[in-house]
Amino acid sequence: MASTHVDAPAQKYTLRQRLGRLDVKASPYLYIAPFFLVFGIFGLFPIAYTAVISLMDWDTIRNSGEFIGFGNFEYVLNDRKFWIAIRNTFSIFALSTIPQLIIATFIAAMLDHHLKARTFWRMSVLLPYVVMPVAVALIFSQLFADEYGIFNQWLGMIGIDAVQWHKDPLASHWAIATMVNFRWTGYNALILLAAMQAVPRELYEASAIDGAGKLRRFFSITLPQIRPTAIFVIITSTIGGLQIFDEPRMYDTTGNGGADQQWLTVALHMYNTGWGELNFGRASAIAWLLFLLIVVFGLLNFWLTRRLVSSDNTKGK
Amino acid sequence: MSFTRRKKTLALTAGAAIFALTLAGCASGDEPEEGSTTENTAEAGEETSSDPVSLTIATFNTPGLSDSETDADYQYDLIEEYMELNPHVDITYNRAAESGDARENFFTKLGPGGLADVEMVEVDWMPEVMQYSDLLTDLSSDAVEGRWVDYVEAGATDADGRLIGYGTDTGPQGVCYRADLFEEAGLPTDPAEVAELLDGDWDNFFAVGDDYVDATGSAFYDSAAGVWQGMINQLGTAYEDADSGEIVVLDNPEVKALYDQVTAASETQSSHFGQWGEDWFAGLSNGAYATMLCPPWMLGVIEGNAPDTTDWNLANVYPNGGGNWGGSWLTVPASGANIEEATKLAEWLTAPEQQAKAFANAGTYPSQVAAYDDPAVTGAVNAYFNEAPIGEIFAERAEAVVPSPFKGEFYFQVNDAINNALTRVEEGTDDPAASWEKAVADIEAIG
Numbered sequence: 001m002a003s004t005h006v007d008a009p010a011q012k013y014t015l016r017q018r019l020g021r022l023d024v025k026a027s028p029y030l031y032i033a034p035f036f037l038v039f040g041i042f043g044l045f046p047i048a049y050t051a052v053i054s055l056m057d058w059d060t061i062r063n064s065g066e067f068i069g070f071g072n073f074e075y076v077l078n079d080r081k082f083w084i085a086i087r088n089t090f091s092i093f094a095l096s097t098i099p100q101l102i103i104a105t106f107i108a109a110m111l112d113h114h115l116k117a118r119t120f121w122r123m124s125v126l127l128p129y130v131v132m133p134v135a136v137a138l139i140f141s142q143l144f145a146d147e148y149g150i151f152n153q154w155l156g157m158i159g160i161d162a163v164q165w166h167k168d169p170l171a172s173h174w175a176i177a178t179m180v181n182f183r184w185t186g187y188n189a190l191i192l193l194a195a196m197q198a199v200p201r202e203l204y205e206a207s208a209i210d211g212a213g214k215l216r217r218f219f220s221i222t223l224p225q226i227r228p229t230a231i232f233v234i235i236t237s238t239i240g241g242l243q244i245f246d247e248p249r250m251y252d253t254t255g256n257g258g259a260d261q262q263w264l265t266v267a268l269h270m271y272n273t274g275w276g277e278l279n280f281g282r283a284s285a286i287a288w289l290l291f292l293l294i295v296v297f298g299l300l301n302f303w304l305t306r307r308l309v310s311s312d313n314t315k316g317k
Numbered sequence: 318m319s320f321t322r323r324k325k326t327l328a329l330t331a332g333a334a335i336f337a338l339t340l341a342g343c344a345s346g347d348e349p350e351e352g353s354t355t356e357n358t359a360e361a362g363e364e365t366s367s368d369p370v371s372l373t374i375a376t377f378n379t380p381g382l383s384d385s386e387t388d389a390d391y392q393y394d395l396i397e398e399y400m401e402l403n404p405h406v407d408i409t410y411n412r413a414a415e416s417g418d419a420r421e422n423f424f425t426k427l428g429p430g431g432l433a434d435v436e437m438v439e440v441d442w443m444p445e446v447m448q449y450s451d452l453l454t455d456l457s458s459d460a461v462e463g464r465w466v467d468y469v470e471a472g473a474t475d476a477d478g479r480l481i482g483y484g485t486d487t488g489p490q491g492v493c494y495r496a497d498l499f500e501e502a503g504l505p506t507d508p509a510e511v512a513e514l515l516d517g518d519w520d521n522f523f524a525v526g527d528d529y530v531d532a533t534g535s536a537f538y539d540s541a542a543g544v545w546q547g548m549i550n551q552l553g554t555a556y557e558d559a560d561s562g563e564i565v566v567l568d569n570p571e572v573k574a575l576y577d578q579v580t581a582a583s584e585t586q587s588s589h590f591g592q593w594g595e596d597w598f599a600g601l602s603n604g605a606y607a608t609m610l611c612p613p614w615m616l617g618v619i620e621g622n623a624p625d626t627t628d629w630n631l632a633n634v635y636p637n638g639g640g641n642w643g644g645s646w647l648t649v650p651a652s653g654a655n656i657e658e659a660t661k662l663a664e665w666l667t668a669p670e671q672q673a674k675a676f677a678n679a680g681t682y683p684s685q686v687a688a689y690d691d692p693a694v695t696g697a698v699n700a701y702f703n704e705a706p707i708g709e710i711f712a713e714r715a716e717a718v719v720p721s722p723f724k725g726e727f728y729f730q731v732n733d734a735i736n737n738a739l740t741r742v743e744e745g746t747d748d749p750a751a752s753w754e755k756a757v758a759d760i761e762a763i764g
Contacts, residue, residue, distance in 0.1 A: 259738075259746070
């Protein structure tokens with residue numbers, strides 16, 4: 001009897017069934033395989049190839065090179081311009097990302113209310129994002145011209161000395177951060193708004209009954225509830241902020257980041273080294289250093305955000 | 318059961334299809350270039366003199382070749398004309414907006430292939446191209462010998478004596494000035510008198526500048542960088558040693574002396590605007606500076622950006638002799654499929670008659686000796702510059718041009734470092750000595 005019991009199901013596992021089981025197990029991997037294959041070819045391979053080139057004195061035109069070990073890294077790390085570029089990148093990053101995300105959160109909170117012509121307001125904040133970054137940079141660099149720019153003329157009208165937008169490093173960072181904020185604030189606001197819309201309304205109602213004010217509700221319900229989205233936005237902004245390129249490149253006509261490297265960013269430095277000096281070994285080394293920098297900084301931000309927002313959460317409870 | 322299975326197979330097929338589509342999508346991104354080269358190869362296989370041939374030519378800015386693009390007031394269409402003369406040739410003409418885009422494209426495709434059959438190269442990046450002269454066709458032939466002024470031919474001849482480019486235009490410089498501002502300063506205003514006034518070396522030029530500044534209190538010339546390129550292009554050896562190719566600029570007292578001279582003068586005489594910046598363009602019309610070193614193509618820049626100003630003039634003079642700013646070559650990449658036909662096209666386009674027509678079209682001054690006697694060139698007059706006889710003036714300026722210094726593979730980077738030093742002084746971020754020290758550090762790091 002026992003043996004027939006065992007036999008019966010064993011017989012039932014036909015080829016079709018076994019295929020079916022395999023299907024259940026293997027198919028999901030097959031479905032996601034296209035992405036990983038494409039990622040392997042167009043994502044992973046270039047990264048690895050860049051690593052190889054960064055160890056070589058590479059001539060991209062003849063597609064040949066000579067292995068020189070860590071010479072490129074040594075050069076880049078001893079290069080004055082690289083460290084200035086790091087300074088500028090972090091400065092522009094801080095001046096853009098931090099105010100941008102704070103403003104975006106508040107805009108999202110405003111848009112989360114019952115407004116008239118809601119769709120109009122919501123679409124409007126996305127408008128700057130639709131404009132080409134190069135066009136934004138062109139328009140803003142006219143506004144920020146040192147002598148005859150509109151901003152300086154306005155400042156002159158209220159008796160403030162002209163700001164040297166293309167000479168003073170901090171002023172140039174502000175100007176570039178303005179362009180970045182112009183473009184990305186609305187975009188981030190919409191993502192945060194989507195998250196806020198998903199917050200259960202009962203939570204607000206319950207807290208309102210308990211006597212919580214608007215501010216209290218915002219900090220104790222909205223912020224903790226949108227935590228995963230906030231982390232996502234912060235991480236993507238960090239990556240974007242550290243890779244900033246278009247705006248500093250278009251900020252003046254030469255695109256070299258200023259005579260004293262006032263607004264030379266790491267990505268721009270990499271581009272200039274590669275395409276300006278045709279030195280792809282060093283450019284690859286810079287690319288890898290930037291990659292590592294972003295990984296470290298991204299993790300740091302992730303950890304920070306989790307800590308900050310979750311402590312709020314526990315307090316809220 | 319069978320239903321779910323079908324669903325699964327369907328999903329599987331869909332997955333595979335998406336995968337295939339993605340790959341196809343990526344592949345199609347590369348297709349246009351590859352497609353065009355294979356097309357050319359196919360045609361080259363059966364090429365004889367009268368078989369149909371399709372050629373591509375890539376240029377930038379406004380070389381004055383064709384009116385089919387944006388320049389409606391051109392008198393001649395050279396591309397069209399060549400196709401009429403050679404019915405078996407079909408030309409596709411690509412024009413990049415600016416030289417920087419063309420340079421990037423050139424170096425991206427020079428190794429792997431995919432360049433146009435005829436590619437235009439600018440004087441600024443020619444030294445870099447010369448490092449890869451073996452990837453370009455040797456264009457020297459009896460037909461073109463002695464066609465160009467010496468420095469144009471020398472600029473495209475590599476160490477093995479191969480001529481890799483046919484010169485198109487050149488930039489012999491004169492001095493543009495604002496007659497109204499000169500009058501305010503109590504200086505002569507007539508072009509001939511101004512030429513006499515500025516005739517001499519750079520000391521004289523800066524002395525006139527001092528007079529101007531004393532009288533008006535405003536800037537005499539546009540920028541230190543503009544004057545710098547005028548000065549450095551008159552040295553025999555500037556940045557690099559012609560024989561060894563090594564960077565010698567830091568041991569070259571002439572360069573430092575010029576640097577000191579121009580930074581001292583610029584303190585009062587320069588508008589401190591960066592060339593091609595917003596303020597610099599505004600200065601063309603609002604009188605922020607009174608003079609500028611002027612190659613032929615600059616006339617169009619001034620006219621285009623200060624259309625309402627009537628007082629710009631051109632003086633037939635240049636400090637310390639002559640100077641050349643700009644110029645291009647037509648090259649034929651060796652990877653091209655129709656090298657022979659492409660060479661013919663490049664040769665025809667750079668022949669004296671065609672260069673005279675391009676000059677009439679877009680003001681690109683010829684680099685061919687024979688074109689200087691062409692009535693279309695000698696008789697040219699520029700209405701905007703108060704009827705300046707630009708044909709005569711630039712012919713004389715071209716004769717006065719002294720050979721440019723050797724420009725090797727580091728020219729671009731060294732020049733960039735010094736230009737940055739000048740800009741820092743102009744912007745007031747550093748004094749001349751401190752700024753030079755930074756340039757020294759930058760130059761020492763090159764290589």
